[in-house]
Amino acid sequence: MPPTARVREWPVRTPRALVVLLHGGREHSHGRPHRGRLTYLRMLPFAKELHRAGERHGLLVWLLRYRFRGWNAPELDAVADARWALAQARQRHPGVPVVLVGHSMGGRAALRVADDPAVRGVAALAPWLPAGEPVADLASTSVLIAHGDRERWTDPRLSFEYAVRARDRAERVCRFDVHGDNHAMLRRAAEWTALVRRFVFGVLRIGPWDSELARAFALPAPDGLRVPLAGVRA
Structure with missing residues (x-):
């Protein structure tokens, strides 16, 4: 049988919103991911953490494998799988808003599928964004990038360059x-975990909006795109 993508779910009684987490990977590999990687x-x-803090708010959490x-490339398997997950979301929970959280390759995949009408926000953590990475239609999307x-694996200068271009396309970018x-x-x-939680809660x-994020969104470039992350916050 051909391999299939899968989602691990942290369920809630009545889903009102969905977060899809996208893990990292490699540039070229047809090896199978597994839960031990x-x-x-x-x-x-x-x-x-998103399940703990969001369960009472109806926040459903999926981790895509x-x-x-x-x-x-050129198949863009991670992008295809991210779009599959969004299609599953539409089928199982029609009309539910979605926030994507991706690390490394997962951040790149999340930004590529941010044009899906269900997506309200993307958090790209240490994203792999090569020079010239296309900026999707982000008109109704909030974007957070952190690096x-x-x-040593992905280039913060390139995520900054992407953020500059994304500010012309997205609803808000920091x-x-x-x-x-x-x-x-x-x-x-x-701090990484708290930042993601605060972003997700703000988008949904x-x-x-958390004051640190609100300030970062309001700052003009380049200041709003090079904000030092503060310490642990509740």
Whole structure:
């Protein structure tokens, strides 16, 4: 049988919104992802925190597992799987707004499918965004990009360049520099997790926008695209 994408679900009684988490991968690989790989495991703390904080608000959480580990141009397998997940969301929960949270290759895939009408926001964490990466139609989408300054796998300069271009296309864009952290997002894990939670809640209007995010969105470029991430926040 051909491989299929899958979602792991953290269910709620009555879904009112959906977060889809997209893990990282490799540029070229037709190997199968599995739950023991670090790229998949790294998304679990985000899923658990979003479920913990969002369950009472009807926030359904999915973690997508791709068919293949690779981006695999020109097939763009990760993009195809992300669109499959959005199609599943429409079928199972029609009309429910979606926020995408992607790490590395998953951030790139999330931004590629942000033109889906259900998508309200994208959080791209340490995203892999090569030079000239196309900017999707983001007219009704809020975009958060965050990148560690000790990054060795993906280029923070390119995520900044993407953010500059995205500001002409998206409803709102901000970008944070996470000082002292690298691609694994482990040294300041609590701050990464809190930032994603605050962004998701703001996009879905589960309370007002967090003040740090509101300020970052309001700042003009380049200041609003190089905001130092603050310490742990509730």
